[in-house]
Amino acid sequence: MARTVDDLPRMSAEPASAPGGLPEPRQNAVIDTASAESPVFPPPPAFAERARIKSLEEYRALYAKSMHEPEAFWAEQAKCLQWTKPFDRVLEWQAPHAQWFVGGQLNASQNCLDRHIADGHGGKVALIWEGEPFADGRPREERTFTYAELLAEVCRCANALRALGVKTGDRVGIYLPLVPEAAIAMLACARLGATHSVIFGGFSAEALRDRLADAGAKVLVTADGGWRRGAVVPLKQNADAALAGLPHLERVVVVRRTGEPVSMKPGRDIYWDEALKREAPVCEPVALDAEHALFILYTSGTTGKPKGVVHATAGYLLQAALTMRWVFDLRDDDVYWCTADVGWVTGHSYVVYGPLAERATVLLYEGAPNWPEADRIWDIVERRRVTTLYTAPTAIRSFIKAGDQHPGKHDLSSLRLLGSVGEPINPEAWLWYHRVIGEGRCPIVDTWWQTETGAIAVAPIPGATPTKPGSATLPLPGMAIEVVDHDGKPVPPGSGGMLVIGKPWPAMLRTIHGDPKRYVQNYFSQIRGKYFTGDGARIDGDGYLWVMGRIDDVINVAGHRLGTAEVESALVGHPAVAEAAVVGRPDDLKGTAIVAFVTLKTGTAPAGDLKEKLRAHVATAIGAFARPEEVRFADALPKTRSGKIMRRLLRDVAAGKGPQGDTTTLEDLSVLAALRQEEE
Ligand code: WTA
Numbered sequence: 001m002a003r004t005v006d007d008l009p010r011m012s013a014e015p016a017s018a019p020g021g022l023p024e025p026r027q028n029a030v031i032d033t034a035s036a037e038s039p040v041f042p043p044p045p046a047f048a049e050r051a052r053i054k055s056l057e058e059y060r061a062l063y064a065k066s067m068h069e070p071e072a073f074w075a076e077q078a079k080c081l082q083w084t085k086p087f088d089r090v091l092e093w094q095a096p097h098a099q100w101f102v103g104g105q106l107n108a109s110q111n112c113l114d115r116h117i118a119d120g121h122g123g124k125v126a127l128i129w130e131g132e133p134f135a136d137g138r139p140r141e142e143r144t145f146t147y148a149e150l151l152a153e154v155c156r157c158a159n160a161l162r163a164l165g166v167k168t169g170d171r172v173g174i175y176l177p178l179v180p181e182a183a184i185a186m187l188a189c190a191r192l193g194a195t196h197s198v199i200f201g202g203f204s205a206e207a208l209r210d211r212l213a214d215a216g217a218k219v220l221v222t223a224d225g226g227w228r229r230g231a232v233v234p235l236k237q238n239a240d241a242a243l244a245g246l247p248h249l250e251r252v253v254v255v256r257r258t259g260e261p262v263s264m265k266p267g268r269d270i271y272w273d274e275a276l277k278r279e280a281p282v283c284e285p286v287a288l289d290a291e292h293a294l295f296i297l298y299t300s301g302t303t304g305k306p307k308g309v310v311h312a313t314a315g316y317l318l319q320a321a322l323t324m325r326w327v328f329d330l331r332d333d334d335v336y337w338c339t340a341d342v343g344w345v346t347g348h349s350y351v352v353y354g355p356l357a358e359r360a361t362v363l364l365y366e367g368a369p370n371w372p373e374a375d376r377i378w379d380i381v382e383r384r385r386v387t388t389l390y391t392a393p394t395a396i397r398s399f400i401k402a403g404d405q406h407p408g409k410h411d412l413s414s415l416r417l418l419g420s421v422g423e424p425i426n427p428e429a430w431l432w433y434h435r436v437i438g439e440g441r442c443p444i445v446d447t448w449w450q451t452e453t454g455a456i457a458v459a460p461i462p463g464a465t466p467t468k469p470g471s472a473t474l475p476l477p478g479m480a481i482e483v484v485d486h487d488g489k490p491v492p493p494g495s496g497g498m499l500v501i502g503k504p505w506p507a508m509l510r511t512i513h514g515d516p517k518r519y520v521q522n523y524f525s526q527i528r529g530k531y532f533t534g535d536g537a538r539i540d541g542d543g544y545l546w547v548m549g550r551i552d553d554v555i556n557v558a559g560h561r562l563g564t565a566e567v568e569s570a571l572v573g574h575p576a577v578a579e580a581a582v583v584g585r586p587d588d589l590k591g592t593a594i595v596a597f598v599t600l601k602t603g604t605a606p607a608g609d610l611k612e613k614l615r616a617h618v619a620t621a622i623g624a625f626a627r628p629e630e631v632r633f634a635d636a637l638p639k640t641r642s643g644k645i646m647r648r649l650l651r652d653v654a655a656g657k658g659p660q661g662d663t664t665t666l667e668d669l670s671v672l673a674a675l676r677q678e679e680e
Helices: 045-050 056-068 070-080 108-121 147-163 180-192 205-215 235-243 272-277 313-328 345-357 376-384 393-402 427-437 516-524 564-572 610-621 647-654 670-679
Strands: 089-094 097-102 125-130 142-146 171-175 195-198 219-223 226-228 231-233 251-255 269-271 293-299 307-312 335-338 361-365 388-391 417-421 444-447 481-484 496-501 531-539 545-550 554-557 560-563 577-587 591-600 630-633
Touching: 056 070, 070 089, 070 313, 097 313, 108 147, 108 180, 108 313, 108 345, 125 147, 125 180, 142 147, 147 180, 147 272, 171 180, 171 205, 171 235, 180 195, 180 219, 180 293, 180 345, 195 205, 205 235, 205 293, 205 307, 205 610, 219 235, 235 251, 251 272, 269 272, 293 313, 293 345, 307 313, 313 345, 313 417, 313 444, 335 345, 335 376, 345 361, 361 376, 393 427, 417 427, 427 444, 481 531, 496 545, 516 531, 545 554, 554 577, 554 591, 560 564, 564 577, 564 591, 564 610, 577 647, 591 610, 591 647, 610 630, 647 670
Parallel strands: 125 361, 171 195, 171 219, 195 293, 219 251, 251 269, 335 361, 335 388, 388 417, 417 444, 591 630
Antiparallel strands: 089 097, 125 142, 226 231, 293 307, 481 496, 496 531, 531 545, 554 560, 577 591
């Protein structure tokens, strides 16, 4: 259950005054009430002139139509996809279950590939990839695929998967580094109508096993390894450990990436190149129902078990494509770079499906943005003449920390648009991004959305919407964004509340795989008839959205979404631990850092390297990105009389607002808890 809005994690979404030395933002006639609280940046006129949506009036007309006549609006928009069979009805809404474009058939890979080739664009570059290893001022490996070449590989892969027994409706796991094969495997599954489930390469063997088991995957596509910060991530080794005890997983396809020796199990494992070389570069796309499950993507919720979010083919693809147009204002000559990994939803919607459906040239980079030197990211922008860069606030904050001299060494004049996603962006980071990377020239699109929304829900339209640093601005057409109190009533402008979505939208999740009750319980039980996002937010006098962060037990660590219950259940899985409570602490770099309060089993001494062991234990159970920043031992966890852990108190203690105590020994939180009990 959500806590009160007063209890929001104190994220840095409050507008701040511009630090000295920044270009004076111009006031905008449309938004005059905002000037007191935040600088406003109108769309640069040169950008607006060439943009697809050129004015706020144009945006407002589109938005009004989407709210007043949603079915007519979406029927019109759906023409941007290629349909094998037209749909009969736009929407069937039996709250909270939606079906969109009922009766229609299409294929997502055909929409991303074949139709562009049929339109004469087979020679256009679809993917440019570079690997992490770098020597003599250049990446050691680069690969480029035109749309025609990408289609040929996707067809070979689809044929190979079919030869391994994959059929329409089967599930295929994908556990790869950021290599072209990741996109190829996803599109090959889409071509056959096999539902893919991509598992981020940073997840551990245990986390991989849980997800493959839940999805009931029949085939896994993985690699011998991937490069990250100069080291090899042992993906195949993890996969081998994960697969012990997964009888439904019959075959494993292994991409040769690093050339590391790996064990290949006869009869189960086959190398990607060997599987594909025998196959023809032609494979008919299967016509699939609009509602066919395109993918399952696991994300964290408020319990220890991750949720398999299911997305349907047509609605998802439609909104991924439209938001590419609206928010990124994609142009034919763009070199578009979204730095997300394909293992997260951003990689699904804005590395693969959205950009390819819109015939973009997409840059993929395997490794860390600051490897081998802090300027790698800016070196790529300069060498590749990147026009659109879409990244996360945590990355932006780390670039600020590294220093302006790194971007300063490079020609960034190719950039025309900058994006931010995954966490609230603090105004200081926004202003730095605008001034130093965008050189004051590029609009910034701060995009709010979720795994569950499938596509960007709130963001500026760069040629139309004046921006305010720290605000994701206005809802996109079709998105009925509201901020309400616990009774579902809209709160007055400027007041905090729960962020909900009041109408169904095409790219909304359809269910939780294998757990339809959880779908209803998780998203539709808090506020009657509305989808609850889990976020707290406020809407200012101009209708601008300020997202304040999660108000459920989900935390956002460096843009990675994690359930505190997941980390807790990993900790109690350690033999020394009796009980654990995990909270977030504001962190300058990561947004939120994980602090774990742990009580040990009677007779276990809090000695030696146990804290380090517990941190490592979490990394093994989930992945290195979930490793707690800090482990603190407590003699008992503070609880209310009814036995609920007093998380708010722990958050205060973690943030240094409570007694610091000697954190190397057992903390006595009971005194504090007793004081707090009296307060309540
Ligand atoms: C947070 C990532 C503020 C939010 C696309 C949401 C944001 C969660 C923003 C979803 C933003 C995402 N401003 N907060 N621009 N974008 N969030 O599912 O808390 O990994 O609920 O999807 O990230 O995380 P997810």
